[in-house]
Amino acid sequence: MEAQLQVPAGLEGCNPHGAKLQIYQEGGRSEWMQYSAVKMFTNAFVINTAKQQMLLGYKKRGFATGVYNGFGGKVDIGETSLEAAHRELKEEAGIEASLEHCGVLFFYQEGHQYAHFIDIYRADSWTGEPTETDEMKPQWFQIPSLSGSLVNLAEDLAKTEQGGSETSHTTIPLHRMWKDDVLWYPLLLSKRRFIGRVDLVEAPSTPEPLDPSAPLHPLVKWWFATID
Numbered sequence: 001m002e003a004q005l006q007v008p009a010g011l012e013g014c015n016p017h018g019a020k021l022q023i024y025q026e027g028g029r030s031e032w033m034q035y036s037a038v039k040m041f042t043n044a045f046v047i048n049t050a051k052q053q054m055l056l057g058y059k060k061r062g063f064a065t066g067v068y069n070g071f072g073g074k075v076d077i078g079e080t081s082l083e084a085a086h087r088e089l090k091e092e093a094g095i096e097a098s099l100e101h102c103g104v105l106f107f108y109q110e111g112h113q114y115a116h117f118i119d120i121y122r123a124d125s126w127t128g129e130p131t132e133t134d135e136m137k138p139q140w141f142q143i144p145s146l147s148g149s150l151v152n153l154a155e156d157l158a159k160t161e162q163g164g165s166e167t168s169h170t171t172i173p174l175h176r177m178w179k180d181d182v183l184w185y186p187l188l189l190s191k192r193r194f195i196g197r198v199d200l201v202e203a204p205s206t207p208e209p210l211d212p213s214a215p216l217h218p219l220v221k222w223w224f225a226t227i228d
């Protein structure tokens with residue numbers, strides 16, 4: 001019988017049926033940072049497969065202002081993660097979608113009171129028209145070709161970091177997203193189930209307007225595995 005991989009603290013219990021885990025990528029420091037509490041979050045990504053586009057929201061206020069992300073937030077007391085994901089998608093983007101759970105991102109930023117345990121969801125269809133809210137401005141972005149390997153896709157995604165400009169965001173705007181997203185977007189986009197953890201050090205407060213060349217929340221340790 002094959003030995004199961006040791007998963008980072010925070011991800012225990014994410015593979016209750018003992019499915020096969022395979023390291024996708026890992027790196028950084030030798031030790032994970034210590035956290036004292038964990039809160040549950042959701043993050044939902046809507047994909048237009050026919051047009052090869054992804055809906056992202058520009059965060060207008062609160063945590064991570066100025067960053068593009070999927071739609072999500074805290075899971076409220078008495079709510080399941082899936083219920084929270086539907087509620088947040090409606091509140092932040094004005095749409096409804098059939099969400100499929102595709103991964104877990106455990107995220108800890110140095111100096112923060114708690115770690116984020118984020119259930120990541122994906123939908124390939126939706127109802128309603130994405131609408132700007134007080135918190136998020138939704139916008140469609142082109143996904144680089146999915147025909148190559150995951151490694152190629154990660155490289156294609158990374159190229160958008162250098163190629164992005166202030167005014168045109170035709171491809172996914174990695175230079176304005178959390179630094180770890182390039183590590184797991186290839187899995188999300190190719191529908192591979194995954195679990196992962198990232199530790200980041202505190203970055204200086206984000207300048208407005210964002211400087212695309214400025215470092216955003218530097219990563220100090222990361223680990224991602226696919227689940228089969």
Ligand SMILES: Nc1nc2c([nH]c(=O)n2[C@H]2C[C@H](O)[C@@H](COP(=O)(O)OP(=O)(O)OP(=O)(O)O)O2)c(=O)[nH]1
Nearest residue numbers: 041042043062063069072073074107116118178180
């Ligand atoms: N893509 C990505 N998302 C992340 C990372 N770290 C992280 O917390 N998130 C997500 C989880 C949540 O979807 C979102 C944080 O939610 P939020 O900004 O709405 O938090 P909030 O405290 O205002 O919660 P709420 O009022 O909306 O419930 O950011 C990351 O590294 N990459």
